[in-house]
Amino acid sequence: MMKKYFDAGTQLLFISMLLASIIYLLIPGFFPFPMFLFFNVLFAIQLTRRETIRAGNSRIVGTILGSIIGLLFYIVVPENILFVPVGVAISVYAGYVFLRTFTPIIAIIVIMLLSGGAMQAPIEYVWSRLSAALVGVAVALVVSYFYRRRARSSDAVFYDAAGKLLAEMQTYVAALLRKQGTSPSPLHQFIPELQQLRTIRRRLLDDSLTGDDSEDQLLTIITLLADVYMHIQLLQRVGGALNQENVRRAYQRYGIISNQRFSYPIEDDAVVNEHVQAIFNLFDQIETILSNNQK
Structure with missing residues (x-):
């Protein structure tokens, strides 16, 4: 029963989350919003290295696009709920243009910046998202690589x-x-x-x-x-x-x-x-x- 539920996907996720936790404990000041680190690991880690690279690329590019679009909206119309639909529409369009798929992370960042979720600290929020994306994806790739060697x-x-x-x-x-x-x-x-x-x-x-x-x-x-x-x-x-x-x-x-x-x-x-x-x-x-x- 234990073997059935603690399969490869569960093992990968557990190891990745454990490594992310250790990194956060070593450099807590690097992640103003630590939950984003774990979110990126959660969405980036996949059962194969190819899928992990694809998911990681989507997270990083999506985070960059979302940060740029979100900051532009924040500068023009800071924390304006009425512009959330416009921001989301542009985010979805940008995802299809640059990644050829719907990428929720772009819209999420824009929504957070326009709805006050960044707690009036847009630069800090964007930095936290970017750093968390880079480190989280790196963790996923490292774990996927060494797990793949074990699989071989x-x-x-x-x-x-x-x-x-x-x-x-x-x-x-x-x-x-x-x-x-x-x-x-x-x-x-x-x-x-x-x-x-x-x-x-x-x-x-x-x-x-x-x-x-x-x-x-x-x-x-x-x-x-x-x-x-x-x-x-x-x-x-x-x-x-x-x-x-x-x-x-x-x-x-x-x-x-x-x-x-x-x-x-x-x-x-x-x-x-x-x-x-x-x-x-x-x-x-x-x-x-x-x-x-x-x-």
């Missing part, structure tokens, strides 16, 4: 299991080519390992960050390995001879000179070579992904 170590469990399955499949294909199509062992041995990879991926998504595009990457690896399984299965149902390109690749990978015919009742050279070529290509793709993520 968790991902290693998946990549190790995928690498093990890939090695077993390569050994199986090598044995298949050496025996000219005779099945070296039951093919269904790979099914539990594919299911285990799906289970590990699901647990990673539930329990920690995989960040940015890695969720798709894990699924890509599983899909490619499943495709290898399918091609091996089909290869065992048809006979034929390998073409020169596949003979060369078999020799490069396994030191096998496999130029005899696969002995099956149904023979089709084109089909055999299609599946062998597909298997080699899939192996190359999986090896590339694994090497990029195991550095």
